[in-house]
Amino acid sequence: MTDVLLCLGGLALCMFGLYRWGTLCADRHGAGQRYVHRFAFCLGAALIVLAPATARAVEGTFALPGLPMLAGDLLRIAAVACMGLVTARSVQRQLVTAGSTLLALVLLFSAARIQHSAGELFVDTGHRPFLVAYDTIITLYPAWHAAALCRAALHRSRRADGALRIGLRLLCAGAAAGLVWTAWGFDDIRLALFTGRQTDGEDAVSAVLGLLCAALLIAGGSTAAWSALRHWWWSYRTYRALAPLWSALHRRFPEIALLGPRRGLAEIAPRALRFALYRRVIEIHDGMLLLRPHLEGPSLTGPDGAAAARAASILAALDRAAVGPPATDFAPPLLGDGAAIGTDAEAAQLAPISRAFAQLTRPGPPTASL
Numbered sequence: 062m063t064d065v066l067l068c069l070g071g072l073a074l075c076m077f078g079l080y081r082w083g084t085l086c087a088d089r090h091g092a093g094q095r096y097v098h099r100f101a102f103c104l105g106a107a108l109i110v111l112a113p114a115t116a117r118a119v120e121g122t123f124a125l126p127g128l129p130m131l132a133g134d135l136l137r138i139a140a141v142a143c144m145g146l147v148t149a150r151s152v153q154r155q156l157v158t159a160g161s162t163l164l165a166l167v168l169l170f171s172a173a174r175i176q177h178s179a180g181e182l183f184v185d186t187g188h189r190p191f192l193v194a195y196d197t198i199i200t201l202y203p204a205w206h207a208a209a210l211c212r213a214a215l216h217r218s219r220r221a222d223g224a225l226r227i228g229l230r231l232l233c234a235g236a237a238a239g240l241v242w243t244a245w246g247f248d249d250i251r252l253a254l255f256t257g258r259q260t261d262g263e264d265a266v267s268a269v270l271g272l273l274c275a276a277l278l279i280a281g282g283s284t285a286a287w288s289a290l291r292h293w294w295w296s297y298r299t300y301r302a303l304a305p306l307w308s309a310l311h312r313r314f315p316e317i318a319l320l321g322p323r324r325g326l327a328e329i330a331p332r333a334l335r336f337a338l339y340r341r342v343i344e345i346h347d348g349m350l351l352l353r354p355h356l357e358g359p360s361l362t363g364p365d366g367a368a369a370a371r372a373a374s375i376l377a378a379l380d381r382a383a384v385g386p387p388a389t390d391f392a393p394p395l396l397g398d399g400a401a402i403g404t405d406a407e408a409a410q411l412a413p414i415s416r417a418f419a420q421l422t423r424p425g426p427p428t429a430s431l
Contacts, residue, residue, distance in 0.1 A: 074105025
Protein backbone atom coordinates (compact mmCIF):
# COMPACT_ATOMS: atom_id res chain seq x y z
CA MET A 62 0.00 0.00 0.00
CA THR A 63 2.88 2.36 0.79
CA ASP A 64 4.39 1.74 -2.63
CA VAL A 65 1.12 2.57 -4.37
CA LEU A 66 0.59 5.72 -2.28
CA LEU A 67 4.10 7.02 -2.86
CA CYS A 68 4.23 6.22 -6.57
CA LEU A 69 0.79 7.63 -7.41
CA GLY A 70 1.28 10.71 -5.24
CA GLY A 71 4.77 11.29 -6.61
CA LEU A 72 3.63 10.85 -10.19
CA ALA A 73 0.78 13.31 -9.67
CA LEU A 74 3.18 15.87 -8.19
CA CYS A 75 5.63 15.45 -11.08
CA MET A 76 2.91 15.87 -13.70
CA PHE A 77 1.51 18.90 -11.92
CA GLY A 78 4.94 20.49 -11.61
CA LEU A 79 5.73 19.92 -15.29
CA TYR A 80 2.35 21.24 -16.42
CA ARG A 81 2.56 24.40 -14.32
CA TRP A 82 6.18 24.95 -15.31
CA GLY A 83 5.09 24.87 -18.96
CA THR A 84 2.30 27.38 -18.37
CA LEU A 85 4.47 29.74 -16.32
CA CYS A 86 7.76 29.57 -18.24
CA ALA A 87 6.89 32.67 -20.25
CA ASP A 88 5.89 34.67 -17.16
CA ARG A 89 8.90 36.52 -15.85
CA HIS A 90 6.88 37.95 -12.95
CA GLY A 91 5.77 34.59 -11.54
CA ALA A 92 9.08 33.49 -9.98
CA GLY A 93 7.42 32.59 -6.68
CA GLN A 94 4.94 30.33 -8.40
CA ARG A 95 7.69 28.69 -10.45
CA TYR A 96 9.56 27.85 -7.25
CA VAL A 97 6.45 26.25 -5.79
CA HIS A 98 5.94 24.04 -8.83
CA ARG A 99 9.61 23.11 -9.01
CA PHE A 100 9.20 22.07 -5.40
CA ALA A 101 6.27 19.87 -6.47
CA PHE A 102 8.29 18.17 -9.21
CA CYS A 103 11.37 17.53 -7.06
CA LEU A 104 9.31 16.23 -4.15
CA GLY A 105 7.26 14.00 -6.45
CA ALA A 106 10.44 12.51 -7.92
CA ALA A 107 11.82 12.00 -4.40
CA LEU A 108 8.70 10.14 -3.28
CA ILE A 109 8.89 7.83 -6.29
CA VAL A 110 12.58 7.07 -5.69
CA LEU A 111 12.03 6.51 -1.95
CA ALA A 112 9.14 4.08 -2.43
CA PRO A 113 10.27 0.73 -0.97
CA ALA A 114 9.65 -1.18 -4.21
CA THR A 115 11.57 1.41 -6.26
CA ALA A 116 14.43 1.43 -3.75
CA ARG A 117 14.77 -2.35 -3.94
CA ALA A 118 14.71 -2.28 -7.75
CA VAL A 119 17.38 0.44 -7.95
CA GLU A 120 19.66 -1.32 -5.47
CA GLY A 121 19.24 -4.59 -7.34
CA THR A 122 20.16 -2.91 -10.61
CA PHE A 123 23.18 -0.84 -9.54
CA ALA A 124 24.36 -2.98 -6.59
CA LEU A 125 25.20 0.15 -4.58
CA PRO A 126 23.74 0.02 -1.04
CA GLY A 127 21.83 3.14 -0.09
CA LEU A 128 21.79 4.66 -3.59
CA PRO A 129 17.98 5.14 -3.63
CA MET A 130 18.19 6.76 -0.20
CA LEU A 131 20.85 9.19 -1.41
CA ALA A 132 19.02 10.02 -4.65
CA GLY A 133 15.70 10.51 -2.86
CA ASP A 134 17.27 12.67 -0.15
CA LEU A 135 19.05 14.84 -2.71
CA LEU A 136 15.78 15.40 -4.56
CA ARG A 137 14.04 16.20 -1.29
CA ILE A 138 16.72 18.74 -0.36
CA ALA A 139 16.33 20.29 -3.84
CA ALA A 140 12.58 20.53 -3.21
CA VAL A 141 13.19 22.18 0.16
CA ALA A 142 15.60 24.63 -1.48
CA CYS A 143 12.87 25.59 -3.96
CA MET A 144 10.52 26.13 -1.04
CA GLY A 145 13.14 28.32 0.64
CA LEU A 146 13.50 30.44 -2.50
CA VAL A 147 9.89 31.59 -2.09
CA THR A 148 10.82 33.65 0.99
CA ALA A 149 14.58 34.05 0.50
CA ARG A 150 15.93 37.60 0.60
CA SER A 151 19.00 36.63 -1.41
CA VAL A 152 18.49 34.03 -4.13
CA GLN A 153 22.24 33.68 -4.67
CA ARG A 154 22.88 32.99 -0.99
CA GLN A 155 20.07 30.46 -0.92
CA LEU A 156 21.46 28.64 -3.95
CA VAL A 157 24.96 28.54 -2.42
CA THR A 158 23.54 27.11 0.81
CA ALA A 159 21.55 24.48 -1.07
CA GLY A 160 24.54 23.49 -3.19
CA SER A 161 26.77 23.19 -0.13
CA THR A 162 24.16 21.03 1.61
CA LEU A 163 23.88 18.69 -1.38
CA LEU A 164 27.66 18.38 -1.59
CA ALA A 165 27.90 17.67 2.14
CA LEU A 166 25.32 14.89 1.84
CA VAL A 167 27.24 13.21 -0.96
CA LEU A 168 30.51 13.39 1.00
CA LEU A 169 28.95 12.09 4.22
CA PHE A 170 27.22 9.28 2.34
CA SER A 171 30.53 8.22 0.80
CA ALA A 172 32.34 8.41 4.16
CA ALA A 173 29.66 6.38 5.96
CA ARG A 174 30.24 3.35 3.71
CA ILE A 175 26.69 2.05 4.03
CA GLN A 176 26.24 -1.70 3.70
CA HIS A 177 23.19 -3.77 2.87
CA SER A 178 22.39 -7.07 4.55
CA ALA A 179 19.13 -9.00 5.16
CA GLY A 180 17.05 -6.19 3.70
CA GLU A 181 18.49 -3.50 6.01
CA LEU A 182 21.06 -0.73 5.65
CA PHE A 183 23.74 -0.39 8.33
CA VAL A 184 27.21 1.03 8.95
CA ASP A 185 30.15 -0.08 11.07
CA THR A 186 30.65 1.43 14.50
CA GLY A 187 33.52 3.61 13.33
CA HIS A 188 31.40 5.16 10.56
CA ARG A 189 28.32 5.94 12.64
CA PRO A 190 29.22 9.64 13.11
CA PHE A 191 29.06 10.18 9.36
CA LEU A 192 25.62 8.54 9.14
CA VAL A 193 24.39 10.54 12.15
CA ALA A 194 25.61 13.77 10.52
CA TYR A 195 23.91 12.77 7.27
CA ASP A 196 20.56 12.14 8.99
CA THR A 197 20.91 15.34 11.03
CA ILE A 198 21.27 17.45 7.89
CA ILE A 199 18.33 15.67 6.24
CA THR A 200 16.21 16.50 9.29
CA LEU A 201 17.34 20.00 10.29
CA TYR A 202 17.71 21.60 6.84
CA PRO A 203 14.03 21.07 5.88
CA ALA A 204 12.92 22.03 9.41
CA TRP A 205 14.81 25.32 9.17
CA HIS A 206 13.18 26.25 5.85
CA ALA A 207 9.74 25.08 6.95
CA ALA A 208 9.95 27.23 10.09
CA ALA A 209 11.09 30.24 8.05
CA LEU A 210 8.26 29.80 5.55
CA CYS A 211 5.69 29.34 8.32
CA ARG A 212 6.85 32.51 10.08
CA ALA A 213 6.93 34.59 6.89
CA ALA A 214 3.53 33.37 5.64
CA LEU A 215 1.87 33.94 9.02
CA HIS A 216 3.33 37.47 9.26
CA ARG A 217 2.22 38.46 5.76
CA SER A 218 -1.24 36.93 6.11
CA ARG A 219 -2.07 39.39 8.90
CA ARG A 220 -1.82 42.29 6.42
CA ALA A 221 -3.46 40.53 3.47
CA ASP A 222 -7.08 39.84 2.60
CA GLY A 223 -9.14 37.81 0.18
CA ALA A 224 -7.57 35.00 -1.82
CA LEU A 225 -4.05 36.16 -0.94
CA ARG A 226 -4.73 35.73 2.75
CA ILE A 227 -6.16 32.25 2.20
CA GLY A 228 -3.14 31.31 0.12
CA LEU A 229 -0.73 32.51 2.79
CA ARG A 230 -2.62 30.59 5.47
CA LEU A 231 -2.38 27.46 3.33
CA LEU A 232 1.36 28.04 2.94
CA CYS A 233 1.63 28.35 6.71
CA ALA A 234 -0.32 25.11 7.18
CA GLY A 235 1.87 23.36 4.61
CA ALA A 236 5.02 24.53 6.38
CA ALA A 237 3.60 23.29 9.71
CA ALA A 238 2.93 19.90 8.09
CA GLY A 239 6.50 19.98 6.82
CA LEU A 240 7.76 20.53 10.37
CA VAL A 241 5.84 17.47 11.55
CA TRP A 242 7.20 15.53 8.59
CA THR A 243 10.79 16.45 9.38
CA ALA A 244 10.26 15.72 13.08
CA TRP A 245 9.42 12.18 12.04
CA GLY A 246 13.01 11.92 10.80
CA PHE A 247 14.49 12.22 14.31
CA ASP A 248 13.90 8.49 14.64
CA ASP A 249 16.47 7.96 11.87
CA ILE A 250 19.03 9.92 13.90
CA ARG A 251 18.32 7.76 16.97
CA LEU A 252 18.68 4.55 14.96
CA ALA A 253 21.94 5.70 13.38
CA LEU A 254 23.38 6.83 16.72
CA PHE A 255 22.58 3.76 18.80
CA THR A 256 22.32 0.91 16.30
CA GLY A 257 24.06 2.06 13.13
CA ARG A 258 21.00 1.05 11.10
CA GLN A 259 19.27 3.15 8.47
CA THR A 260 15.73 2.90 7.12
CA ASP A 261 15.56 2.26 3.40
CA GLY A 262 12.71 4.23 1.79
CA GLU A 263 9.68 5.96 3.28
CA ASP A 264 7.09 4.42 5.57
CA ALA A 265 3.33 5.03 5.33
CA VAL A 266 3.23 7.82 7.95
CA SER A 267 6.08 9.71 6.33
CA ALA A 268 4.43 9.31 2.91
CA VAL A 269 1.14 10.76 4.13
CA LEU A 270 2.87 13.69 5.85
CA GLY A 271 4.91 14.42 2.73
CA LEU A 272 1.89 14.38 0.45
CA LEU A 273 -0.09 16.56 2.87
CA CYS A 274 2.76 19.08 3.03
CA ALA A 275 3.03 19.17 -0.76
CA ALA A 276 -0.73 19.55 -1.29
CA LEU A 277 -1.00 22.48 1.14
CA LEU A 278 2.08 24.26 -0.23
CA ILE A 279 0.93 23.85 -3.84
CA ALA A 280 -2.57 25.08 -2.99
CA GLY A 281 -1.18 28.09 -1.17
CA GLY A 282 1.32 28.91 -3.90
CA SER A 283 -1.28 28.69 -6.67
CA THR A 284 -3.73 31.33 -5.47
CA ALA A 285 -3.04 33.41 -8.57
CA ALA A 286 -4.47 30.59 -10.67
CA TRP A 287 -7.70 30.28 -8.67
CA SER A 288 -9.58 32.97 -10.59
CA ALA A 289 -8.47 31.47 -13.90
CA LEU A 290 -9.60 28.03 -12.71
CA ARG A 291 -13.01 29.37 -11.68
CA HIS A 292 -13.43 31.04 -15.09
CA TRP A 293 -12.37 27.83 -16.85
CA TRP A 294 -14.95 25.85 -14.90
CA TRP A 295 -17.65 28.43 -15.68
CA SER A 296 -16.68 28.38 -19.37
CA TYR A 297 -16.76 24.60 -19.47
CA ARG A 298 -20.20 24.38 -17.81
CA THR A 299 -21.57 27.14 -20.06
CA TYR A 300 -20.13 25.47 -23.16
CA ARG A 301 -21.87 22.22 -22.21
CA ALA A 302 -25.10 24.05 -21.35
CA LEU A 303 -25.26 25.62 -24.81
CA ALA A 304 -25.09 22.22 -26.52
CA PRO A 305 -28.88 21.52 -26.76
CA LEU A 306 -29.72 24.89 -28.34
CA TRP A 307 -26.71 24.77 -30.64
CA SER A 308 -27.50 21.21 -31.78
CA ALA A 309 -31.10 22.08 -32.65
CA LEU A 310 -30.05 25.14 -34.63
CA HIS A 311 -27.27 23.24 -36.37
CA ARG A 312 -29.62 20.47 -37.44
CA ARG A 313 -31.98 23.02 -38.99
CA PHE A 314 -29.24 25.30 -40.39
CA PRO A 315 -26.02 23.30 -40.96
CA GLU A 316 -24.42 26.30 -42.61
CA ILE A 317 -23.95 28.07 -39.26
CA ALA A 318 -21.00 25.82 -38.38
CA LEU A 319 -17.76 27.72 -38.80
CA LEU A 320 -14.97 26.17 -40.83
CA GLY A 321 -12.39 24.05 -39.04
CA PRO A 322 -12.55 20.64 -37.38
CA ARG A 323 -13.74 20.31 -33.82
CA ARG A 324 -11.10 18.82 -31.56
CA GLY A 325 -13.35 17.03 -29.06
CA LEU A 326 -11.68 16.62 -25.66
CA ALA A 327 -8.82 18.92 -26.71
CA GLU A 328 -11.26 21.82 -26.41
CA ILE A 329 -11.23 21.61 -22.60
CA ALA A 330 -7.72 23.09 -22.55
CA PRO A 331 -7.92 26.65 -21.14
CA ARG A 332 -6.97 28.48 -24.34
CA ALA A 333 -8.94 26.20 -26.66
CA LEU A 334 -12.03 26.26 -24.44
CA ARG A 335 -12.21 30.05 -24.62
CA PHE A 336 -12.22 29.91 -28.41
CA ALA A 337 -14.70 26.99 -28.46
CA LEU A 338 -17.17 28.91 -26.28
CA TYR A 339 -16.77 32.00 -28.45
CA ARG A 340 -17.41 29.96 -31.59
CA ARG A 341 -20.47 28.27 -30.12
CA VAL A 342 -21.99 31.63 -29.14
CA ILE A 343 -21.34 33.02 -32.62
CA GLU A 344 -22.88 29.96 -34.29
CA ILE A 345 -25.98 30.20 -32.09
CA HIS A 346 -26.22 33.89 -32.90
CA ASP A 347 -26.01 33.12 -36.65
CA GLY A 348 -28.65 30.41 -36.26
CA MET A 349 -30.98 32.82 -34.48
CA LEU A 350 -30.56 35.32 -37.31
CA LEU A 351 -31.72 32.66 -39.79
CA LEU A 352 -34.56 31.66 -37.47
CA ARG A 353 -35.63 35.22 -36.76
CA PRO A 354 -38.31 35.46 -39.50
CA HIS A 355 -40.09 32.45 -37.96
CA LEU A 356 -40.24 33.87 -34.44
CA GLU A 357 -43.64 35.14 -33.29
CA GLY A 358 -44.88 36.96 -30.26
CA PRO A 359 -43.53 39.82 -28.15
CA SER A 360 -39.87 40.60 -27.63
CA LEU A 361 -37.95 37.88 -25.85
CA THR A 362 -35.52 40.23 -24.11
CA GLY A 363 -35.56 41.99 -20.79
CA PRO A 364 -36.52 40.83 -17.32
CA ASP A 365 -40.09 39.95 -18.37
CA GLY A 366 -38.99 37.23 -20.79
CA ALA A 367 -38.45 34.00 -18.86
CA ALA A 368 -36.00 31.43 -20.18
CA ALA A 369 -38.77 28.85 -20.56
CA ALA A 370 -40.86 31.23 -22.67
CA ARG A 371 -37.89 32.06 -24.86
CA ALA A 372 -37.06 28.37 -25.29
CA ALA A 373 -40.68 27.58 -26.19
CA SER A 374 -40.72 30.36 -28.79
CA ILE A 375 -37.48 29.03 -30.34
CA LEU A 376 -38.84 25.47 -30.43
CA ALA A 377 -42.06 26.66 -32.13
CA ALA A 378 -40.02 28.70 -34.61
CA LEU A 379 -37.92 25.66 -35.47
CA ASP A 380 -41.10 23.67 -36.15
CA ARG A 381 -42.40 26.44 -38.41
CA ALA A 382 -39.04 26.66 -40.19
CA ALA A 383 -39.28 22.96 -40.99
CA VAL A 384 -42.71 23.48 -42.68
CA GLY A 385 -41.90 26.33 -44.99
CA PRO A 386 -41.23 30.05 -45.36
CA PRO A 387 -42.62 32.40 -42.71
CA ALA A 388 -46.13 33.77 -43.10
CA THR A 389 -45.21 37.13 -41.57
CA ASP A 390 -42.23 39.44 -41.53
CA PHE A 391 -42.57 40.08 -37.77
CA ALA A 392 -39.29 39.04 -36.15
CA PRO A 393 -38.65 40.00 -32.52
CA PRO A 394 -35.00 39.82 -31.46
CA LEU A 395 -33.68 37.21 -29.05
CA LEU A 396 -30.90 39.12 -27.36
CA GLY A 397 -31.43 42.83 -27.53
CA ASP A 398 -31.78 45.19 -30.44
CA GLY A 399 -28.46 44.47 -32.11
CA ALA A 400 -26.19 46.20 -29.64
CA ALA A 401 -22.87 44.50 -29.10
CA ILE A 402 -22.77 42.12 -26.16
CA GLY A 403 -19.64 40.58 -24.69
CA THR A 404 -19.06 36.89 -25.32
CA ASP A 405 -19.27 35.94 -21.65
CA ALA A 406 -22.38 38.06 -21.08
CA GLU A 407 -24.12 36.67 -24.16
CA ALA A 408 -23.17 33.11 -23.20
CA ALA A 409 -24.57 33.72 -19.71
CA GLN A 410 -27.88 34.87 -21.28
CA LEU A 411 -28.05 31.92 -23.67
CA ALA A 412 -27.22 29.23 -21.10
CA PRO A 413 -30.55 29.26 -19.18
CA ILE A 414 -32.45 29.37 -22.49
CA SER A 415 -30.55 26.33 -23.70
CA ARG A 416 -31.23 24.47 -20.44
CA ALA A 417 -34.95 25.25 -20.72
CA PHE A 418 -34.85 24.18 -24.37
CA ALA A 419 -33.34 20.85 -23.32
CA GLN A 420 -36.18 20.35 -20.84
CA LEU A 421 -38.78 21.02 -23.54
CA THR A 422 -37.20 18.63 -26.05
CA ARG A 423 -36.45 15.88 -23.55
CA PRO A 424 -38.67 12.85 -24.28
CA GLY A 425 -41.21 12.23 -21.56
CA PRO A 426 -42.28 8.89 -20.09
CA PRO A 427 -44.46 6.77 -22.40
CA THR A 428 -48.19 7.06 -21.75
CA ALA A 429 -50.23 3.92 -21.20
CA SER A 430 -52.71 3.14 -23.97
CA LEU A 431 -56.35 2.58 -23.03
